[in-house]
Amino acid sequence: MSAPDFEPRHLDTVKPSSARIYLHMITGEVIYEADLPFINQLYTAIPFYPKWARHNRAFLGRAVRHMASHGIRQFLDIGSGLPAGGNTHEVARELITDPRVVYVDNDEEAVNRARELLTRHQLGDTTAMVDADLRRPARILEHPETRRLLDFTQPIGLLLISVLPWITDEDDPAAVLTQLRNVMPPGSQIAMTHVSLEDAGPEIRSQVAAGASVFAEASTPVTLRTRRQFASFFDGWTLTEPGITYATDWHADNPTDIDADDDARRCNFAATATLS
Ligand SMILES: C[S@@+](CC[C@H](N)C(=O)[O-])C[C@H]1O[C@@H](n2cnc3c(N)ncnc32)[C@H](O)[C@@H]1O
Secondary structure (H helix, E strand, O other): OOOOOOOOOOOOOOOOOHHHHHHHHHHOOOOOHHHHHHHHHHHHHOOOHHHHHHHHHHHHHHHHHHHHHOOOOEEEEEOOOOOOOOOHHHHHHOOOOOOEEEEEEOOHHHHHHHHHHHHHOOOOOOEEEEEOOOOOHHHHHHOHHHHHHOOOOOOOEEEEEOOHHHOOHHHOHHHHHHHHHHHOOOOOEEEEEEEOOOOOOHHHHHHHHHHHHHHHHHOOOOOOOOHHHHHHOOOOOEEOOOOOEEOOOOOOOOHHHOOOOOHHHHHEEEEEEEOO
16 A cells, blocks of 8 residues: 555544544444543433434535535535545535535544545545634635635635534634635635524433533533524625525425424524625
8 A cells, every 4th residue: 555645643532522523423433442432421411413413414415515506616614524425525526527625624633534535536636635723714714725726716615514613702703704704705605504502492402511511521612502693603694595594404305304393403503605
């Protein structure tokens, strides 16, 4: 086997990472045995977590298809996570030839695995994995790989799928989003999801609160936000139909699949918007 032509980042395998946990919830894969006690604690606290994660991931796919079908040919996917199937470049390729995709994550394993995947599939001409932090958007925007692949005179699909809950209010998400929006060309689109308890019933509320405290103790703290706070993240953008809804419900492939009795679906807000 030939050596990879990228330099793997140092891995912190001691602290459970949101990226590894999320991958596990979608695929069942355990990357480090050391994560298992934490994963089991989360299963106990939030039994619906795997379903939530798969619904969130499915929204990502529908949002990318929606953007691609509206002429978007390049994507900036921040908090992209570990490659899990249905990655942005794969979904976009269903509809367009050679989409440009810049992935960004601050998780070592996500960076290493995505680089390995992109190298293995020889996708370096059209895709890149940038090791950067959403809290420092200038570093993302000025990164040589971002500048190499994205044309800031043409519409960009900006994806922030379930990454803002990992940004605290002290990190000033509004300022982060303003910096990103200010460089997006007209016609760009944004897609975001965000965990929330606002519409959830008491049982789901207590489960999510228990899960959030598991994260706070062992990993990165999660910030839950209200519908109004989530809506404010779209300031300066125009929401597309149907506005803010649940990830499951947003342009559902088959509306009859939406389970109105599934209270858990009400704890993940989703929306897309355009920039004029
Ligand atoms: C729940 S996963 C979502 C993955 C993917 N966006 C999806 O929806 O399928 C959240 C991801 O955000 C990343 N993340 C968390 N905080 C971040 C930050 N400050 N900057 C960049 N990435 C971050 C985590 O490492 C993780 O990969």
